[in-house]
Amino acid sequence: MRGVRHTYPFTRPAELDTDERTHVPVIIVGAGPIGLAMGLDLDLQGIPNIILDDDNKVSIGSRAICWAKRALEVVDRLGCGERMLEKGVTWNLGKVFFGDEKEPVYGFNMLEEEDQQFPGFINLQQYYAEEYLIDEIDKRELTGIRWENEVTNVDQSTDGATVSVSTPQGDYKIDCDYVIAADGAHSPLRKMLGQDFGGETFQDHFLIADIKMKAEFPAERWFWFDPPFNRGQSALLHKQPDDVWRLDFQLGWDIDREEERKAENVSRRIRAMLGDDFEFDFEWVSIYTFQCRRMDRFVHDRIIFAGDAAHLVSPFGARGANSGLQDVDNLGWKLALILKGKAPASLLESYNDERVKAARENILNSTRATDFITPKSEASRIFRDATLELADEHEFARRFVNSGRLSVPTILDDSSLNTADSDSFDSKLVPGSPATDAPVKVSGQDSWFLKSIGTDFTGVYFAKEGASAPDGADELEQDDIPVKTLVVSDMDVAGNGLLLDHKGLLKQRLDGQPGTYYLFRPDQHVVARWRDFDLQAVRDAVARATMQTG
Amino acid sequence: MSETLHTEPRIDDPDDFYARLITLHADLSTEQSQKLNSKLVLLMANQIGDRAVLDEILDIVRKRD
Numbered sequence: 001m002r003g004v005r006h007t008y009p010f011t012r013p014a015e016l017d018t019d020e021r022t023h024v025p026v027i028i029v030g031a032g033p034i035g036l037a038m039g040l041d042l043d044l045q046g047i048p049n050i051i052l053d054d055d056n057k058v059s060i061g062s063r064a065i066c067w068a069k070r071a072l073e074v075v076d077r078l079g080c081g082e083r084m085l086e087k088g089v090t091w092n093l094g095k096v097f098f099g100d101e102k103e104p105v106y107g108f109n110m111l112e113e114e115d116q117q118f119p120g121f122i123n124l125q126q127y128y129a130e131e132y133l134i135d136e137i138d139k140r141e142l143t144g145i146r147w148e149n150e151v152t153n154v155d156q157s158t159d160g161a162t163v164s165v166s167t168p169q170g171d172y173k174i175d176c177d178y179v180i181a182a183d184g185a186h187s188p189l190r191k192m193l194g195q196d197f198g199g200e201t202f203q204d205h206f207l208i209a210d211i212k213m214k215a216e217f218p219a220e221r222w223f224w225f226d227p228p229f230n231r232g233q234s235a236l237l238h239k240q241p242d243d244v245w246r247l248d249f250q251l252g253w254d255i256d257r258e259e260e261r262k263a264e265n266v267s268r269r270i271r272a273m274l275g276d277d278f279e280f281d282f283e284w285v286s287i288y289t290f291q292c293r294r295m296d297r298f299v300h301d302r303i304i305f306a307g308d309a310a311h312l313v314s315p316f317g318a319r320g321a322n323s324g325l326q327d328v329d330n331l332g333w334k335l336a337l338i339l340k341g342k343a344p345a346s347l348l349e350s351y352n353d354e355r356v357k358a359a360r361e362n363i364l365n366s367t368r369a370t371d372f373i374t375p376k377s378e379a380s381r382i383f384r385d386a387t388l389e390l391a392d393e394h395e396f397a398r399r400f401v402n403s404g405r406l407s408v409p410t411i412l413d414d415s416s417l418n419t420a421d422s423d424s425f426d427s428k429l430v431p432g433s434p435a436t437d438a439p440v441k442v443s444g445q446d447s448w449f450l451k452s453i454g455t456d457f458t459g460v461y462f463a464k465e466g467a468s469a470p471d472g473a474d475e476l477e478q479d480d481i482p483v484k485t486l487v488v489s490d491m492d493v494a495g496n497g498l499l500l501d502h503k504g505l506l507k508q509r510l511d512g513q514p515g516t517y518y519l520f521r522p523d524q525h526v527v528a529r530w531r532d533f534d535l536q537a538v539r540d541a542v543a544r545a546t547m548q549t550g
Numbered sequence: 551m552s553e554t555l556h557t558e559p560r561i562d563d564p565d566d567f568y569a570r571l572i573t574l575h576a577d578l579s580t581e582q583s584q585k586l587n588s589k590l591v592l593l594m595a596n597q598i599g600d601r602a603v604l605d606e607i608l609d610i611v612r613k614r615d
Binding site: 365368371372375377378379380383387390393394395396398399400402405 | 556557558559560561564565568569571572575576578580583587610
């Protein structure tokens with residue numbers, strides 16, 4: 001079996017050789033994609049942090065493979081987006097097959113709008129994503145990773161936490177202000193806290209076989225309901241880099257896991273699906289069950305849960321790692337403001353509210369897809385098959401076919417951090433939406449809108465005439481929580497912070513009539529927007545978004 | 551004037567509607583499910599009313615059997 005990657009060396013922690021207790025603002029538990037991204041985000045925000053992991057390697061096997069557009073935008077802000085895009089397999093098309101029919105029942109295209117930096121999805125093995133994040137952390141000053149450092153206990157006090165750590169060379173304790181638990185689906189921290197993880201386990205098994213082969217299938221997501229090679233079940237074929245292919249077979253509930261996992265039995269399934277006339281090697285084989293679960297709350301005083309540790313979904317829909325990265329996006333700037341004394345600790349409640357909402361949405365979508373793929377009753381199965389038969393010819397029925405509603409970001413439209421519109425806008429964006437991307441030029445160079453916003457609060461002003469910022473915008477840069485204003489113009493004039501909207505797409509997507517001012521959070525979500533710039537209104541909106549008021 | 555049969559999507563939030571439809575059948579026996587579906591068909595047919603449209607639907611659903 002292939003797929004084992006680098007190992008990372010254990011380094012003896014200084015704490016083992018001194019009685020002085022180290023204090024670090026944030027301890028992150030778990031060096032998976034969520035923990036690593038969290039470290040990078042805090043680093044960008046100027047917050048020192050240490051990532052502890054009980055292992056010494058990146059993920060074994062491909063595991064998470066589908067990275068959605070919003071997740072790529074988040075990791076791009078952290079410095080790894082372009083590397084993932086370059087290595088990954090870009091795909092936008094999905095096809096759904098049913099029964100013996102060789103032609104797909106229908107196909108779908110994921111990309112909603114052209115002219116954005118990142119596509120709807122790329123496929124990339126989880127270990128590559130983790131390696132790129134680790135490489136980026138190596139370049140940074142404020143984030144350290146400690147491999148083979150297992151957290152055995154966390155003691156909370158009113159103003160921080162003490163983490164007990166076990167290493168191959170001895171145990172130590174370390175103090176911090178906050179602990180972020182990104183320690184995965186089986187989260188030891190969640191168990192230490194005695195927190196429950198409510199939800200359901202679906203009565204079904206799935207076999208993942210990642211294989212390496214030379215094949216001519218296109219880079220599309222192919223999904224089969226009831227195919228001849230897996231009667232009464234479903235199957236999935238998906239391409240990854242390095243000629244690796246993800247095959248996924250539904251097995252049913254009543255199976256012998258050990259038997260199904262045997263190489264000869266997996267090979268038999270693969271031959272039945274793809275034929276006999278090609279060679280392949282196994283990269284990774286795993287049998288799993290679906291679960292949809294979440295914690296009631298993600299924030300427990302000084303311990304904050306993120307990613308699979310906080311919420312778990314079934315894989316169809318690619319809502320696991322993608323939603324975890326949005327947890328990171330949401331949490332980084334809030335925790336940084338709190339640690340810098342610029343926002344009250346209660347700002348964390350908005351992380352809890354916003355990401356619990358997202359988790360509920362993801363679990364709902366994931367549960368519905370699972371119910372369609374794995375009908376729980378005879379009536380449900382008959383409706384499913386009837387839907388698929390109608391979908392071949394009738395557009396309306398295709399909307400009911402559910403092989404996974406693929407990850408899209410949650411719109412935080414009911415967040416208490418938003419300032420409601422007082423003007424009218426003709427845009428898909430509302431307060432609480434993540435920003436949409438568009439091509440721009442910065443200092444004559446091709447760039448992307450999203451690359452210009454993030455880390456701090458950012459104002460985006462659509463210039464009236466010429467390309468100057470509105471009066472008073474420079475004052476915002478001196479505020480305790482600064483707002484940098486970017487000026488958008490469709491005229492090619494030089495200037496600092498000027499975005500040349502040469503295709504007019506930013507104006508179109510944001511309904512950026514001259515004079516319009518958008519305020520974005522550091523995680524690139526719309527806070528508020530106005531048809532005219534008003535200094536006090538912007539300050540009030542920043543105050544509301546950081547819980548300085550009420 | 552006679553209506554024409556719509557086969558383009560017309561239902562808002564189709565996933566939610568589908569889930570509700572399946573939930574109706576929870577804990578029902580096969581016969582109870584069939585009766586429920588029959589009532590659905592009759593109610594919806596009456597709502598449609600237009601005989602030409604109903605005939606078109608009947609032709610579509612029988613075609614594959």
